[in-house]
Amino acid sequence: MHGEIIAIGDEIISGKVLNTNSNFSARSLFHAGYEIKRITSIGDDLEDIKEVLTASIKRSKFVIVTGGLGPTPDDITNEAVARAFGLKLIENKLIRDMLESSCTSTYPLTEYQKRKLTHLPEGAEILNPNSRASGYMLRFNDTLLFFLPGMPNELEEHLRDQVLPRLRALIPSSFVFLQKTFKVFGLKEPEVNARLDRLKLDKKRVLVGYYPNFPEVFVTITLKGSHDQEAKECFENVIFTVREILKDYVIAEDEETLEQRIGTLLLKRGKVLALAESCTGGLIASRITTVPGSSNWFDRGVVTYSNQAKMELLGVKNETLSRFGAVSPETCREMVEGLKQKTNAHYFISVTGIAGPSGGSPQKPVGTVYIGLGSRKNVNIRRFQFKGTRTVIQELTAETALDLLRRELEKSVEF
């Protein structure tokens, strides 16, 4: 009773575009209890599309196909479907009417573009007659095929509002499961594995998965099968033990992110954060402000990239900069002290480092980073030596800084 996903487009197999559509589809279907066994990407090639479509209906109960439905000449999904299943392409009235009525407002389509959009394989059931880029469903033998637009926002809307309701009505979900994700930072995959191995879990029943998701490692505990009381209790016990073992390396659970966790902890204390970033260049502030409502616990950030900015916005002393350099514990400390003095926030993070690729020296090689963490009472400065490209160093710095704050906030005492 499993399904599969097919993504069509030269842009995917040439690596020009990251295939986020298949990822979104797989995740949504998995969480709705449907098993996906395979994801295939192929180019805008009639023969390849035909071959993959024909093979898919032999092994899968449902198939999600994305891309190649647009009005441009490289969009050939409809033609490939018609040929693979021996169907005619016929004009769809619903789409034609919708196009005629909406075309005045935006830009005009040529006759060729209209023809491409309106001619669908016979038997196609339009998923959303109000959408200008509607996908369609096709039943062939015992398989349901969903053909969906390749634009990510349209794909997501279609999958959530059109595909999942129809799947639920037509195919019962193939498994029930209990699942918990632990997001771990500071332990590598084999280290997590070694810790959990000591648990001696029932491996037939409890599945443990390890998914590096830089800079975090996701650990999932899955219990497949029935949802009875006994299963729930067994699951809860395992979760409890795993949580005990991984302890403060767990930065968040399930859908929560590290920055959301920090927001929750700050809100609970009624405290507010301020940031001073140099080598991360706003990455920490940017992560924080992806969280809705972060204005309740985030006051401000300064991206003090130049020495001038460090002096003017944070009161870092010229002498400190010239004597110890911008990347030094002394500067890092004065950055925190500056935030303390110039804001009404309660907690403070400052970072200064060398993200590279140039700017390193034998004493301070690329990847040298100082992170300052402060409250109204205390200030701590730590030195780190990260490895990797500029982006990797920036991401490790941001994650480490946020994690240092989280660890303090998880404690019951004020720091």
Add this chain to the structure above:
Amino acid sequence: MHGEIIAIGDEIISGKVLNTNSNFSARSLFHAGYEIKRITSIGDDLEDIKEVLTASIKRSKFVIVTGGLGPTPDDITNEAVARAFGLKLIENKLIRDMLESSCTSTYPLTEYQKRKLTHLPEGAEILNPNSRASGYMLRFNDTLLFFLPGMPNELEEHLRDQVLPRLRALIPSSFVFLQKTFKVFGLKEPEVNARLDRLKLDKKRVLVGYYPNFPEVFVTITLKGSHDQEAKECFENVIFTVREILKDYVIAEDEETLEQRIGTLLLKRGKVLALAESCTGGLIASRITTVPGSSNWFDRGVVTYSNQAKMELLGVKNETLSRFGAVSPETCREMVEGLKQKTNAHYFISVTGIAGPSGGSPQKPVGTVYIGLGSRKNVNIRRFQFKGTRTVIQELTAETALDLLRRELEKSVEF
């Protein structure tokens, strides 16, 4: 003479992790002149891996396989390879020696974990004996198979330093081509298509591809075939005409990004930028500081999330905030003026808006954004109405703000 890519891991087909490995591999191979016809993702399932491996060697000259080589129990690639091709798993001396010598420094591996890492299918040629997570190459019939680690940084290193040199030595690249990518912002895919359609290009020779890469659309012009003088001239002519047609909607070309383009333009003028961000929360600064050397043309950013921060860091008047609100042209203007007064930079961007999901009103719905762009002489405030989720609104705002600056910098006159 084409190849294919196989990605192994439950984390991929359940949508837990985005398959960036296949994307990186496909892009690198494409640029080295190798054609990839298919990318398949399957789970940690012995039968599925066997089936896909067996099918791959019938149609492909080379196969890149990523994932499932680690020391944890869900890593079963080696076993699947052995079964698919009828090979024994035997201990590899090189790997065993390397593990023995390196194990003292970091964390210890269990005997089981060591066994998993050292036992490879017979005939496996180690790619990098110095790497703790080395992949290997296997020749089977006429196909080269490369088995590579699933950690993105290790995969990338292997592909660049080990796979490509071996491929070049063993298989001539299957096509030569000339390619140009135009990155377009502000025109939708069908609009770009309609403009280029008027060109009447020789469609057998010149391929035009459209790849939405939110919030940009990538347009590629590809000329496959020989590299002779005539082909080069034909290609140059097409590029010239396309550039003329798309004009200032092209924000960058080929590997360049919008923020790199801005850096190049600012450096050329010897000018420096300062930012004041509210609803984008540091995203613009973060994009700018991903560019190596941005310290030469970026002075500072302030993320003035609270009203207090807007007043203290930018001198926005309390009266302005209470009379017009934080999201208003008046506040946006005072944010730019504040940067002008408080920094020595030459150009200034300010943004203030409602990213949502809450905080909207009938007069200022979610997605209302003001962007201010200033030089020492001029200040312009523009209102935008964006649609989408919080992240989409933040990304559109950042892209629009950067693009407004780029358009000014592309002009020959000072603004």
